[in-house]
Amino acid sequence: MATIRDVARYANVSTATVSRVMNRNGYADAETSRRVKEAIEQLDYRPNDVARSLFKGRSGMIALLVPDITNPFFPELARAVEDKTNLNGYSFVLCNTDNDVAKQLNYLNALQQKSIDGFIIVSSSLTPDNMQSLQVPAVALDRVISPSMPSVTVNNRSGARQAVDHLKAIGCRRIAHVAGLEYADNAAQRMRGYLDAVKQEDWFDSRYIVSGAYHFNQAQEAVETMLSNNPDIDGIFAGNDMMGAGVLHAAASLGKRIPDDLAVVGFDGIALSETVTPALTTMTQPIYDMGAKAADMLINQIETADSTVMTEEFNVQLAERESTLRKAATNEQ
The missing domain is CATH 3.40.50.2300 (Response regulator)
Structure with a gap:
């Protein structure tokens, strides 16, 4: 399997130049870009996701934390979040927390170390203080966690x-x-x-x-x-x-x-x-609309760096x- 070094040698450029062309980050002239793209195609190079996340500081992943996956309400929410995240080019990670604070904090810390792009959190036990350590966008779903955190709920x-x-x-x-x-x-x-x-x-x-x-x-x-x-x-x-x-x-x-x-x-x-x-x-x-809305709000935060605290309250019937x-x-x- 070809590596980024193989591409760089084939195109007669540095690995940094290959990265700039791939990620459209920084300057590369038209001839250089052409050679890099030709090398990628000829060598059938597939970028390593971990390397890409380290380079960009993002993983293309969104995590949903739910308290009880055996409750049918949460798989229905998860389906909506997964559909919406996949539609926007993100991978989806589902975490069952049992509403245990230590387990939730472990997921939050571990996934941030893996450059997770954001969280959608259903929790009854996390506090506003717990949220202060988050370094990525997050949206509360179904239950309000903090007034300073975006949320999607019902009346x-x-x-x-x-x-x-x-x-x-x-x-x-x-x-x-x-x-x-x-x-x-x-x-x-x-x-x-x-x-x-x-x-x-x-x-x-x-x-x-x-x-x-x-x-x-x-x-x-x-x-x-x-x-x-x-x-x-x-x-x-x-x-x-x-x-x-x-x-x-x-x-x-x-x-x-x-x-x-x-x-x-x-x-x-x-x-x-x-x-x-x-x-x-x-x-x-x-349920589906709630999950989809939470995903939309999170993706907007990730891609625009918009820190506005938005809330959405749906009606029940x-x-x-x-x-x-x-x-x-x-x-x-």
Whole structure:
């Protein structure tokens, strides 16, 4: 396999001149450029990516950090980021962090040493102080990390209130909430939306809020206990669709009919929400658009050195399915 030295010898120039021609960085006259390009073609020279990154200070790579690759929400986000980065000539690296601070910092440090061009980060545990050590552009996705860091999110608070208002509209009288991760910005916003809708109700009780930590099993166990202790609960807003599916399983284990005894609304709009039985009513996020927008924002920062802190907030929409539909239909008669 030909090397850059072989090209330089063939063209009778220095390796620095070959690099200038290849990277269009610095001056090389027309005759020199012609000889270098002819040498590259004749020798079928393929530049080494590592050498190119050392020379240019860039790798052509973008990394996406997600907390839980087993949650279908994140592969759907990743697909959008990968599509957009590839379309713009970048390679894509996916890092699963388990929302562990040490693991996230290790990825950030190791990839910067490899001249990564930028990061898209989904995190509930990184702080603004953690971001100060970054030497490359970064965008927060799904959750805000720092007010000084560009971000792409949805209207979590008002979307959550819409979910609870929907449960009220179909006749639910005691509505509970299965909350996400304690320190996640989006989980906190969704809980605030729930409280906006119920805190003035005379039936409201703090026991109607349980944590599912954005996981199926934890949500199922928490809801089984809550429903056993509070059998009058007839509606549940789950902070994501994975927990919503856990609620459906908890209801089935207790012999509660969905939606006649218990109506359920999730949040996300992942494919799982349509395939569970009964199909889950949910607040759908424009997942693909969110990932694509985050990639666009990051690429713009990389290629223009634009340090403007941009934020993008998408709206969510109610997708009514079987977990509330029958109850709503009964109410209209």
